[in-house]
Amino acid sequence: MVARVNTVAFQGIDVLDIDVQVQVSGGVVAFTVVGLPDKAVGESRERVRGAFQALGLSLPPKRITVNMAPADVQKEGSHYDLPIALGLLVAMGILPAEEIAGYTALGELALDGSLTAVAGVLPAAIGAAAHERGLICPAACGSEAAWASGIEVLAPPTLLALINHFKGTQILVPPKPHMEEISTSMRDLRDVKGQETAKRALEVAACGGHNLLMVGPPGSGKSMLASCLPGILPPLDAEETLEVSMIHSVAGYLQGGRLLRNRQFREPHQGTSLPALVGGGSRAKPGEISLAHNGVLFLDELPEFPRQVLEALRQPLEGGKVTIARANHHITYPARFQLIAAMNPCRCGYLGDASRACSQAPKCATQYQSKISGPLFDRIDLHVDVPPVSAADLSLPPPAEGSAEVAVRVAAAREVQSDRLRVPGSRTKGPRTNAEVDGELLERIAAPDQSGRALLTEAAERMRLSARGYHRVLRVARTLADMAHSTGVRRQHIAEALSYRRVVPGK
Structure with a gap:
């Protein structure tokens, strides 16, 4: 018999479905984990063994093989402990395979059988919702998983509590979503x-x-x-x-x-x-x-x-x-x-202060500011x-x-x-602020009036603005117009936006 449990691997904030397959068969007694596991996944054998001993369970004296498919994806992290343990419990006949198949599981096991918080529960819960599955995670992560709407979340504090839930002798209360408090300690x-x-x-x-x-x-x-x-x-x-x-x-x-x-x-x-x-x-x-x-x-x-x-x-x-x-x-x-x-x-910080500036000014300013490239300044x-x-x-x-x-x-x-x-009606995520606007949209919403365009053209020649710098002036001018409740970009907005462009020594 091969027991199967659903879990996930992470690639950025995206999740990949991982099928944890547990087989208990005859042969030399062994506990092997395959499927490109890293060191933390390989060490799950000892954490699972210790958690089972804390519950009074013994691993069967047989050959235990855990395969995590697809086998060519690197498996990293300790959140594979719980799916491996659940696979073993299914293979040993302690938990029903049909019910476990309806969940995505992740969590780290402590040696006393408790479940420890792991990273990535929120994207895992969203991924489980996309597949119409429930989620099993540690109690410490339950409020995080509860934000994924429309799924059942089981957040047991221990592996024993999870077993009792499926046996019908204990009811796990659904976790409630929580949000961070609004900070009041910011500078004013x-x-x-x-x-x-x-x-x-x-x-x-x-x-x-x-x-x-x-x-x-x-x-x-x-x-x-x-x-x-x-x-x-x-x-x-x-x-x-x-x-x-x-x-x-x-x-x-x-x-x-x-x-x-x-x-x-x-x-x-x-x-x-x-x-x-x-x-x-x-x-x-x-x-x-x-x-x-x-x-x-x-x-x-x-x-x-x-x-x-x-x-x-x-x-x-x-x-x-x-x-x-x-x-x-x-x-x-x-x-x-x-x-x-x-x-x-x-470098000394006091350029322009005759009483404190070093004797190498303005050369020291040119050398110091030249540590930052022109392309970065331009952005x-x-x-x-x-x-x-x-x-x-x-x-x-x-x-x-x-x-x-x-x-x-x-x-x-x-x-x-x-x-x-x-x-x-668009589902495509567009720009949210003027700083993100580019291309044809920028030309349309930030087109200055005639006098403003003349000023911008003249200033771009004198200041040797790049195409990027030219468009960034337009973005800032559009923001200044918004702050002034102006529907169009005018000369005064272009003038103020140009005052924020810096001519860097040595660039």
Whole structure:
């Protein structure tokens, strides 16, 4: 007899159906797992054996073979423990094969028979719903799986509780979906004194989803301004919540199975490696740019990041996704993040301050800023200088306008974009903000008036804007028009958008 249990393997946030086949036959006593398992899957033999002993069960003294099909797909992770255990229980006649066949199972077994949380339950539940199957997962992941509508979710705390449920001696209560609490610990723009130009640029970036670079000396408030951005962004909608939560589920970062409601603010250190930032490693996990999907990626001291790491951002900034190539397959993660970067004008940080600048200025600024390639600079929509804050500014009372007031204007501008970009009756996911608009659509919705086009053409020649830079000016101008409740893009919007384009030394 061959017992079969359904489970999944993960390729990015997509799931592949895996058929776990368990055979108990005569021959030399052995417990073999085949089907391209990694080390964690191979070690499941001992975890299953220990869990069975904790329940007072003994494995039959026969040859046990576990095959995971398709056999040419790499099986990674500890979530195969539960399907292997269920297959053995079916093969031993303890559980009914017909009922188990109606579920997708995943979970890690502890040696005492309890079930431990595993990554990827949310996409596994959605995959099970697509096949009209139920889901069996650890109790710690039950609220995560409950978001997949229309399926039965069994979330037992132990393997014994699951056995008793199928025997009819215990009833497992269906888990309830939970969501993350709205964060109230974010920085408020009311805490930032001075820096009105930078505040304006931050609001423009929030309204249109634009990338932003702040350049200024140490202590001028660049990091504080960046940390205020999540507080003025609109909350995640239902579709964005599901996208972000699936990525964090695969990464194993959903706390208590709660779906995320806050836009993520990821702040990797300058020593972050390439796989940690863009994704990869032995199991091709999502990196910081995918964990920041529909949120903010803040890179402080931008030139201090390795050149290879920064150059890897170019493709995700354009396409909103990252593809990790492997020898036998490719894994794609969403990566539609908003890049907020900060840097000093030079290595010492005090370029322009005659009393503190080094003797190598302006050469030191050219060398320092040249660490960032022109193509990466070109992909940043807004460049703003953040001057030092004077003692007089610091002695002023807090500004009357804080994040709450700015968030209202940002939400209004986002609503205008949503109404404009929404395609009635279309199932194709289109752009959500002006920063994502390109091609013919951009030319149509951001076409400036006659005087604005003349200004843009002249400025493009003088500033030597690339085609990408030209279109990014149009995107920012469209956002400025939305903020001003203007149906068309006018000369003043083009002028302000051009003021945010930076001519980089040495580029």
